[in-house]
Amino acid sequence: MKNILITGATGQMGKVVVDTLLKKISPDRINAISRKAENLANLKEKGINTFLGSYEDVESLEKAMLGVETVLLISAGDQGDRMQEHRNVIDAAMKSGVHNIAYTSRSLQDRSTLMNTLMKDHFDTEDLIRQSGLNYIIFRNALYMEFLQYFVNKDQLDKGIFLPVGDGRVAFTFRADQAEAMANVLLNNKFDNKVYQFTSNETYSFFDIAHILTKLSGKNVRYTPVELSTFEESMKQRGLPDGAIKKMGGFLMDIKNSQEAVVGHDLEYNLGRAPLTLEKGLKLLFDL
Template sequence: MILVTGATGNLGSAAVGQLLARTDASQIAVLVRDRDKAAGLAQQGVSVRVGDYDDRESLAGALEGVDRVLLVASNQFQRREAQHRNVLDAVKAAGVELLGFTSRSLTDPENSRNVMLHDYFQTEAQIRQSGLPFVIFRNALYLDTLPFFLGGPKVFEEGIRLPTGQGKVAFALRREMGEAAANAMLDHTGSDRTYVLAAPHAYTFTDVAQALSDISGQTVTYESVTDEEFVARAVKVGVPEQTARHLVDSLHDVRDNQLDETSTDLERLLGHAPASLRDGLAELFSVPNPA
């Protein structure tokens, strides 16, 4: 039986959906904090276990009868490393045969200014030291984040203004990463593996602007702005200044080509080419009707 944590989130739900497409629901379990949110899965025959990364007792109970665990990384930055360690300890105690972990892709983690990513790699190190058989998925930056960074449909009128220079990103869709991770968890045999779930090509925001222009039929521009210009603009539209400065740190990874690692792992695990930049953006953005 495979247990997926964080199963009602976007990445976890994509993984569970793929598991349901490939194996019987009786072989799937999910760890959730709110049973009601997993009611649809329970109706399909999935075993729903209620627990929390901070509750060691609940984790132990959730692992009963489980052979493989896909640990979807916590989104609680300040407690994430400790939460992951709780899961790792419970997995070891339960004698689980394979642990999967959704990490992040960075070319040089030690020099990333984005402190919110450091604990992914601390968790990776703990997994490698644990002696547990593992599969690590280093996920590229989700293409799904662009509507947030670009202001949703406003981008078609206002263009892209980010402090990202001509840095490149191997964007991929979150749902495809979830599907690929599910396939790997089902099919894994042999030695430990680390996959990079990223596009086979990396793109600048000039490329993103061109793709948005193509799908909308109107010109979308890109301008690389200074950090202070970005913060001032974000604060003007209601983003707290501290949050805006944290966003600058994450965007520096783009400018510094920390997120440009390409790979064919995603394509191989999916069994087909991942969505192109253009097709992915068309899926994510509501294109305005021409005047």
């Protein structure tokens, strides 16, 4: 088996994938590319083949893919032209003779009804991969539990949770569980054009989250559904720019509309154990 390239290797997802791979294969079979030289130094010390570059820098991508059989494309952020960045990675893989590509997509119900238009990039990237002729695996990942830290203030739990998501449910997963399962799949070396739904085994509403936080903290944590306009006004008062508020609103509306309620058992199967429950995840995240 030739080398595996991990893009975005020093990010939160990439680091766990690399650490899992290191437990099972020698470091010289791992290529890692990142735009952050200081973070690559630690990987280089472990014997990993490191490359300074970015999704915008096609030359650096092609250099990192020399001798590589499999590429894990970890989704780019939304600060730049994400679709062009993804297209660069896919094109470089085709040009460099890579056989297999995997992509970190999102587990969502219906691309045609998404309110958060940025999420459509994931489905469009899936289309590009299918059209590339490369053997592929799509990892459709559920929403990370870590997301809750942005909407729940652990120092003000008794003030409650106010969000415009109604009783929408989410199959929350812990990022590290997803990354570990992805590494396991990459090592199986069976790129049979399959889509994996990496979700928890059940869904949770924010009423459930408030109940669990009440149990863990000993405080009375209440979730109160609010209108989107009310939430947006509160964000304006906090000084958030209109663009960020609109993006956040679409994201929360997708939760309300059950886009995040996909459930499957692919994550448990590829972990070889049950994924972390929401209760255990909240205990870790909020230090309870």
